[in-house]
Amino acid sequence: MAEYAKPRGTADILPDEAAEWRYVEEQAREVFELYHFREIRTPIFEHTEVFERGVGDTTDIVQKEMYTFKDRGDRAITLRPEGTAGVVRAFVEQKLYGGPLPVKWFYYGPMFRYEKPQAGRFRQFHQYGVEVIGADDPRVDAEVIELAYRFLRRVGVQSLRLEVNSVGCAVCRARHKEALLAHLKPALPELCADCQSRYEKNPLRIQDCKIDHDHPLVRTSPTITEYLCADCSAHFEEVKSYLDELAVPYIVNPTMVRGLDYYTRTAFEFMEDSIGAMSTVLAGGRYNRLVADFGGPDLPGIGFAGGIERLLLARAANQAQFVQVDRVDVYVIAMGAAALRPSVRLIQALREQGVRVDLDYLSHGMKSQMKTADRLHAKLALIIGEDEVAQGVVGVRDLAAKTQEAVAVHDVVQLVLQILSESTQGVNR
RNA sequence: GUGGACGUGGCGAAGUGGUUAACGCACCGGAUUGUGGCUCCGGCAUACGUGGGUUCGAUCCCCAUCGUUCACCCCA
Known part of the structure; x- marks a missing residue:
């Protein structure tokens, strides 16, 4: 524990x-x-x-x-x-x-x-x-x-x-309470322990007691309605x-x-x-x-x-469950030391444009990061590895379509915005 | 405050008075030397709520306590 x-x-x-x-x-x-x-x-x-x-x-x-x-x-x-x-x-x-x-x-x-x-x-x-x-x-x-x-x-x-x-x-209640107490008094010894104490503390509650509900005097007791x-x-x-x-x-x-x-x-x-x-x-x-x-x-x-x-x-x-899935628009996959700095700059640039984006901080493998992108229902995975850094590109992969293209680094944000605006996922305002 | 039921890894859930306490999910890794949802394989895990007692020995039996839960009381 x-x-x-x-x-x-x-x-x-x-x-x-x-x-x-x-x-x-x-x-x-x-x-x-x-x-x-x-x-x-x-x-x-x-x-x-x-x-x-x-x-x-x-x-x-x-x-x-x-x-x-x-x-x-x-x-x-x-x-x-x-x-x-x-x-x-x-x-x-x-x-x-x-x-x-x-x-x-x-x-x-x-x-x-x-x-x-x-x-x-x-x-x-x-x-x-x-x-x-x-x-x-x-x-x-x-x-x-x-x-x-x-x-x-x-x-x-x-x-x-x-x-x-x-x-x-206050006037109605005083008159009703008086009448109720008088009505219930003969029944008092026959009522349950709770109602015995209710008689003093809160006599109105005797009327909907689960135990004494059927007692003849309880059933016929005067209601507030008659005393309004x-x-x-x-x-x-x-x-x-x-x-x-x-x-x-x-x-x-x-x-x-x-x-x-x-x-x-x-x-x-x-x-x-x-x-x-x-x-x-x-x-x-x-x-x-x-x-x-x-x-x-x-x-x-x-x-x-x-x-x-x-x-x-x-x-x-009423079966009115509410499900909000844990999701991102874009998941950035950084592989290798050379990708570390470019990837944090990229997520910052995307976030500035209102894109919901996250990346892996635990140095997981490619497969694992792809799995995470999938689990988070990302529209796109942006892949930055040693090769991409060397070539000045980012791998832009559409998770649903399973298509991928290499895009020049300075065009990535614009392309992502375009793809997201065309998809149903949209951009977070 | 009163009464009943229950407390096993993150979650769900077996089980036993006596060697390493099942299994499923989740998580991690591998099959696929940098690419996902299925499958297969492997791994991880501060798990028997806590404190006493009985016993040669208790996760298992008893008591207490804490917690959860259901009902009463009362209330949203």
């Missing part, structure tokens, strides 16, 4: 995989910008209080999953476990509520949670997300959901389930009607709960069931209290976040 190993729950993304990462990252940027979202970058660590306040200090994330430490100035610092809190902190701190509203932002980067790793779950993972701050209009909710839907499909995730719900405002106030209910109806208008397929799940405290009204989740237990690919919702919680004006917000690692799993489940 290697003497040094990466920390648990982290991953090395090797070049072949990095190509796919970059592909989905680029797709995300393109789609987000199409909807006029602009990128914001906030620190990877914040003062711990930002997350305690933003995420909610009773959540699992804050209570047991944060990477928190004291820095050398004795400040409590936390590696961000999610993106929204930092973005909202920045919005308030930079007083952007004074400018045009709403703001439409996206972010991307690593997040950190101290969790037990499993399929689709890591300690350092990567999220992309969007936030709209300053608009409560249901059209915004629909736009954000439709954006997520479009993005996921665009990167090849076809088999999706979108669940939506409204978790209401008039405004929240109207808002939810509008959101659904706009989703219909935009032909985004969804199902209403009245028992869906989001894990972070800041959500209000609209909550939604995109699931891909074939990627294991961590089936949520992207999730989000409205957070109308959060800006005020950070000391800003009473402005509403909505957003979502998606995990790249899970997106890649979902892509694989």
